Amino acid sequence: MKNANQPQYDKLEKLLTKARLPEPSPELKERITAETTRIWKQSSGPYRGGFPLSICPPNQGLLCWLSGLPFAPVATACPIAGR
Amino acid sequence: MNENPADNVLRTALAGNDPKAVDLLWERYAKDLLAYLQAILCSLHDAEDVLQMVFVRIVRRRHQLAKARCLDAYIFRIARNEALRLIGRRKSDSTAKNTSDPWLIKSESNSDLQDLVDSLQMALARLPQTQREVIVMKTYRHKTFLEIARLLGLSQNTVASRYRYGMEKLRILLENLI
Numbered sequence: 001m002k003n004a005n006q007p008q009y010d011k012l013e014k015l016l017t018k019a020r021l022p023e024p025s026p027e028l029k030e031r032i033t034a035e036t037t038r039i040w041k042q043s044s045g046p047y048r049g050g051f052p053l054s055i056c057p058p059n060q061g062l063l064c065w066l067s068g069l070p071f072a073p074v075a076t077a078c079p080i081a082g083r
Numbered sequence: 084m085n086e087n088p089a090d091n092v093l094r095t096a097l098a099g100n101d102p103k104a105v106d107l108l109w110e111r112y113a114k115d116l117l118a119y120l121q122a123i124l125c126s127l128h129d130a131e132d133v134l135q136m137v138f139v140r141i142v143r144r145r146h147q148l149a150k151a152r153c154l155d156a157y158i159f160r161i162a163r164n165e166a167l168r169l170i171g172r173r174k175s176d177s178t179a180k181n182t183s184d185p186w187l188i189k190s191e192s193n194s195d196l197q198d199l200v201d202s203l204q205m206a207l208a209r210l211p212q213t214q215r216e217v218i219v220m221k222t223y224r225h226k227t228f229l230e231i232a233r234l235l236g237l238s239q240n241t242v243a244s245r246y247r248y249g250m251e252k253l254r255i256l257l258e259n260l261i
Contacts, residue, residue: 006246006247006250009250009254011261012250012253012257012261013222015199015203015257015260015261016203016222016223016253017190017222017223018189018190018191018196018199018200018203019187019188019189019190019196019199019200019203019204020187020188020189020190020223021117021118021121021186021187021219021223021224022117022127022186022188023114023117024113024114024117024131024134028131028134029109029113031135032109032113032134032135032138033105033106033109033138035135035138035139036105036138036139036141036142037102037105039139039142039143040102040104040105040142040145041102043142043143044100044102
Protein backbone atom coordinates (compact mmCIF):
# COMPACT_ATOMS: atom_id res chain seq x y z
CA MET A 1 0.00 0.00 0.00
CA LYS A 2 2.82 2.33 0.95
CA ASN A 3 4.19 2.59 -2.54
CA ALA A 4 1.05 1.76 -4.42
CA ASN A 5 -0.41 4.24 -6.86
CA GLN A 6 -3.15 6.29 -5.34
CA PRO A 7 -5.67 6.56 -8.18
CA GLN A 8 -7.81 9.06 -6.31
CA TYR A 9 -5.04 11.59 -6.90
CA ASP A 10 -4.38 10.81 -10.57
CA LYS A 11 -6.22 13.87 -11.87
CA LEU A 12 -4.55 16.14 -9.37
CA GLU A 13 -1.10 14.72 -10.16
CA LYS A 14 -1.75 15.21 -13.85
CA LEU A 15 -2.68 18.81 -13.17
CA LEU A 16 0.48 19.33 -11.09
CA THR A 17 2.63 18.01 -13.91
CA LYS A 18 1.50 20.85 -16.17
CA ALA A 19 4.30 22.57 -14.29
CA ARG A 20 7.78 21.37 -13.54
CA LEU A 21 10.74 22.40 -11.44
CA PRO A 22 13.73 24.03 -13.11
CA GLU A 23 16.87 21.91 -12.94
CA PRO A 24 20.25 23.27 -11.91
CA SER A 25 21.67 25.39 -14.71
CA PRO A 26 25.20 24.83 -16.09
CA GLU A 27 26.13 28.24 -14.65
CA LEU A 28 25.01 27.17 -11.19
CA LYS A 29 26.99 23.95 -11.50
CA GLU A 30 30.07 25.90 -12.57
CA ARG A 31 29.69 28.38 -9.70
CA ILE A 32 29.14 25.79 -7.00
CA THR A 33 31.67 23.19 -8.10
CA ALA A 34 34.35 25.87 -8.53
CA GLU A 35 33.67 27.28 -5.05
CA THR A 36 33.52 23.90 -3.33
CA THR A 37 36.61 22.59 -5.10
CA ARG A 38 38.47 25.73 -3.97
CA ILE A 39 37.35 25.18 -0.37
CA TRP A 40 38.22 21.50 -0.62
CA LYS A 41 41.77 22.26 -1.74
CA GLN A 42 42.20 24.95 0.92
CA SER A 43 41.13 22.60 3.66
CA SER A 44 43.01 19.56 2.40
CA GLY A 45 45.31 18.38 5.09
CA PRO A 46 45.83 15.22 7.04
CA TYR A 47 42.61 14.55 8.94
CA ARG A 48 42.92 13.54 12.56
CA GLY A 49 39.53 12.30 13.54
CA GLY A 50 38.29 12.15 17.10
CA PHE A 51 39.50 14.08 20.13
CA PRO A 52 42.31 16.55 19.44
CA LEU A 53 44.90 15.10 21.83
CA SER A 54 47.45 17.67 20.72
CA ILE A 55 45.79 20.28 22.94
CA CYS A 56 46.69 18.24 26.05
CA PRO A 57 50.24 18.38 27.33
CA PRO A 58 51.55 14.81 27.22
CA ASN A 59 51.66 14.28 31.01
CA GLN A 60 48.17 15.60 31.53
CA GLY A 61 46.80 13.47 28.69
CA LEU A 62 48.39 10.40 30.21
CA LEU A 63 46.95 11.24 33.64
CA CYS A 64 43.49 11.69 32.20
CA TRP A 65 43.75 8.34 30.50
CA LEU A 66 45.05 6.63 33.63
CA SER A 67 42.30 8.13 35.79
CA GLY A 68 39.74 6.50 33.53
CA LEU A 69 41.04 3.02 34.30
CA PRO A 70 39.13 1.08 36.95
CA PHE A 71 42.25 0.34 38.98
CA ALA A 72 43.56 3.90 38.80
CA PRO A 73 44.66 5.33 42.13
CA VAL A 74 42.87 8.45 43.31
CA ALA A 75 46.16 10.33 43.16
CA THR A 76 46.17 10.14 39.36
CA ALA A 77 42.81 11.86 39.00
CA CYS A 78 42.75 14.54 36.33
CA PRO A 79 43.81 17.92 37.73
CA ILE A 80 41.01 20.44 37.85
CA ALA A 81 41.78 24.04 36.95
CA GLY A 82 41.92 26.39 39.95
CA ARG A 83 42.62 23.71 42.59
CA MET B 84 18.61 -0.50 5.06
CA ASN B 85 20.50 -1.48 1.91
CA GLU B 86 23.42 0.66 0.86
CA ASN B 87 23.36 2.20 -2.60
CA PRO B 88 26.34 0.72 -4.54
CA ALA B 89 27.36 4.24 -5.57
CA ASP B 90 27.79 5.06 -1.87
CA ASN B 91 31.07 3.15 -1.71
CA VAL B 92 32.57 5.11 -4.60
CA LEU B 93 31.54 8.37 -2.98
CA ARG B 94 32.71 7.33 0.49
CA THR B 95 36.10 6.30 -0.91
CA ALA B 96 36.52 9.64 -2.70
CA LEU B 97 35.48 11.56 0.42
CA ALA B 98 37.70 9.57 2.75
CA GLY B 99 40.60 9.69 0.28
CA ASN B 100 40.37 13.48 0.15
CA ASP B 101 39.83 13.30 -3.60
CA PRO B 102 38.33 16.56 -4.99
CA LYS B 103 36.61 14.47 -7.70
CA ALA B 104 34.06 13.78 -4.98
CA VAL B 105 32.62 17.25 -5.67
CA ASP B 106 31.57 16.13 -9.16
CA LEU B 107 30.22 12.84 -7.83
CA LEU B 108 28.20 14.72 -5.23
CA TRP B 109 26.89 17.11 -7.85
CA GLU B 110 25.84 14.37 -10.27
CA ARG B 111 24.14 12.40 -7.58
CA TYR B 112 22.46 15.05 -5.48
CA ALA B 113 22.18 18.43 -7.21
CA LYS B 114 18.80 17.92 -8.92
CA ASP B 115 17.13 16.33 -5.93
CA LEU B 116 18.59 18.83 -3.49
CA LEU B 117 17.55 21.81 -5.61
CA ALA B 118 14.00 20.42 -5.85
CA TYR B 119 13.92 19.77 -2.11
CA LEU B 120 15.19 23.25 -1.31
CA GLN B 121 12.64 24.80 -3.64
CA ALA B 122 9.95 22.82 -1.86
CA ILE B 123 11.08 24.23 1.48
CA LEU B 124 11.80 27.80 0.38
CA CYS B 125 9.30 28.30 -2.48
CA SER B 126 11.98 30.24 -4.34
CA LEU B 127 14.43 29.20 -7.04
CA HIS B 128 16.81 32.03 -6.25
CA ASP B 129 16.99 31.18 -2.54
CA ALA B 130 17.22 27.46 -3.30
CA GLU B 131 20.25 28.07 -5.54
CA ASP B 132 21.97 30.14 -2.86
CA VAL B 133 21.27 27.56 -0.18
CA LEU B 134 22.43 24.75 -2.49
CA GLN B 135 25.82 26.44 -2.62
CA MET B 136 25.91 26.67 1.19
CA VAL B 137 24.98 23.00 1.39
CA PHE B 138 27.82 21.95 -0.88
CA VAL B 139 30.27 24.09 1.06
CA ARG B 140 29.11 22.51 4.31
CA ILE B 141 29.34 19.02 2.83
CA VAL B 142 32.91 19.68 1.74
CA ARG B 143 33.85 21.01 5.17
CA ARG B 144 32.34 17.94 6.82
CA ARG B 145 33.51 15.44 4.24
CA HIS B 146 35.35 13.23 6.72
CA GLN B 147 32.25 12.86 8.91
CA LEU B 148 30.14 12.34 5.81
CA ALA B 149 32.39 9.50 4.62
CA LYS B 150 31.54 7.68 7.86
CA ALA B 151 27.84 8.58 7.96
CA ARG B 152 25.44 5.67 8.34
CA CYS B 153 23.22 6.93 5.54
CA LEU B 154 24.75 9.41 3.09
CA ASP B 155 21.41 10.49 1.64
CA ALA B 156 19.79 11.28 4.98
CA TYR B 157 22.93 13.07 6.20
CA ILE B 158 23.08 15.30 3.12
CA PHE B 159 19.37 16.06 3.09
CA ARG B 160 19.54 16.92 6.78
CA ILE B 161 22.29 19.45 6.02
CA ALA B 162 20.11 20.91 3.26
CA ARG B 163 17.09 21.14 5.51
CA ASN B 164 19.08 22.83 8.28
CA GLU B 165 20.57 25.36 5.88
CA ALA B 166 17.16 26.17 4.41
CA LEU B 167 15.59 26.58 7.85
CA ARG B 168 18.50 28.79 8.89
CA LEU B 169 17.77 31.06 5.93
CA ILE B 170 14.08 31.16 6.85
CA GLY B 171 15.03 32.04 10.42
CA ARG B 172 17.32 34.84 9.25
CA ARG B 173 14.55 36.19 7.02
CA LYS B 174 12.12 36.23 9.93
CA SER B 175 14.49 38.15 12.14
CA ASP B 176 15.45 40.59 9.38
CA SER B 177 12.60 43.04 8.88
CA THR B 178 14.17 44.42 5.71
CA ALA B 179 14.27 41.01 4.05
CA LYS B 180 12.15 40.40 1.02
CA ASN B 181 8.65 39.13 1.54
CA THR B 182 7.60 38.41 -2.01
CA SER B 183 8.28 34.97 -3.41
CA ASP B 184 9.84 34.59 -6.84
CA PRO B 185 8.71 31.99 -9.38
CA TRP B 186 9.95 28.46 -8.70
CA LEU B 187 7.68 26.39 -10.93
CA ILE B 188 7.82 26.64 -14.70
CA LYS B 189 5.57 25.46 -17.52
CA SER B 190 6.19 21.91 -18.64
CA GLU B 191 5.12 22.80 -22.20
CA SER B 192 5.77 25.93 -24.21
CA ASN B 193 2.15 26.93 -24.07
CA SER B 194 1.61 30.50 -22.93
CA ASP B 195 -1.94 29.70 -21.76
CA LEU B 196 -0.46 27.59 -19.01
CA GLN B 197 1.16 30.48 -17.17
CA ASP B 198 -1.96 31.27 -15.11
CA LEU B 199 -2.32 27.60 -14.23
CA VAL B 200 1.33 27.38 -13.16
CA ASP B 201 0.88 30.48 -10.99
CA SER B 202 -2.16 28.89 -9.35
CA LEU B 203 -0.29 25.63 -8.71
CA GLN B 204 2.60 27.53 -7.21
CA MET B 205 0.30 29.50 -4.91
CA ALA B 206 -1.58 26.39 -3.84
CA LEU B 207 1.64 24.48 -3.10
CA ALA B 208 2.98 27.45 -1.16
CA ARG B 209 -0.09 27.31 1.11
CA LEU B 210 0.61 23.73 2.19
CA PRO B 211 2.56 22.97 5.34
CA GLN B 212 6.22 22.67 4.41
CA THR B 213 6.50 19.00 5.37
CA GLN B 214 3.60 18.04 3.10
CA ARG B 215 4.92 20.19 0.26
CA GLU B 216 8.34 18.49 0.48
CA VAL B 217 6.83 15.06 -0.06
CA ILE B 218 4.49 16.15 -2.86
CA VAL B 219 7.28 17.97 -4.70
CA MET B 220 9.69 15.04 -4.42
CA LYS B 221 7.05 12.57 -5.57
CA THR B 222 5.45 14.62 -8.34
CA TYR B 223 8.41 16.49 -9.76
CA ARG B 224 11.33 14.17 -8.94
CA HIS B 225 9.32 10.96 -9.41
CA LYS B 226 10.49 9.47 -6.14
CA THR B 227 8.69 6.59 -4.47
CA PHE B 228 7.60 6.82 -0.85
CA LEU B 229 10.45 4.48 0.02
CA GLU B 230 13.01 6.72 -1.67
CA ILE B 231 11.61 9.84 -0.05
CA ALA B 232 11.60 8.12 3.33
CA ARG B 233 15.26 7.24 2.86
CA LEU B 234 16.23 10.75 1.77
CA LEU B 235 14.39 12.48 4.58
CA GLY B 236 15.10 9.93 7.29
CA LEU B 237 11.38 9.25 7.86
CA SER B 238 9.20 6.16 7.87
CA GLN B 239 7.28 5.27 4.73
CA ASN B 240 4.04 5.61 6.65
CA THR B 241 4.88 9.17 7.64
CA VAL B 242 5.77 10.04 4.06
CA ALA B 243 2.57 8.45 2.72
CA SER B 244 0.36 10.26 5.20
CA ARG B 245 2.04 13.61 4.56
CA TYR B 246 1.41 13.06 0.87
CA ARG B 247 -2.23 12.14 1.44
CA TYR B 248 -2.94 15.12 3.71
CA GLY B 249 -1.19 17.47 1.32
CA MET B 250 -3.06 16.16 -1.71
CA GLU B 251 -6.38 16.51 0.09
CA LYS B 252 -5.61 20.15 0.83
CA LEU B 253 -4.49 20.73 -2.74
CA ARG B 254 -7.68 19.18 -4.02
CA ILE B 255 -9.65 21.80 -2.12
CA LEU B 256 -7.35 24.66 -3.09
CA LEU B 257 -7.43 23.72 -6.79
CA GLU B 258 -11.05 22.60 -6.89
CA ASN B 259 -11.98 24.88 -9.76
CA LEU B 260 -9.09 23.61 -11.93
CA ILE B 261 -9.58 19.86 -11.60
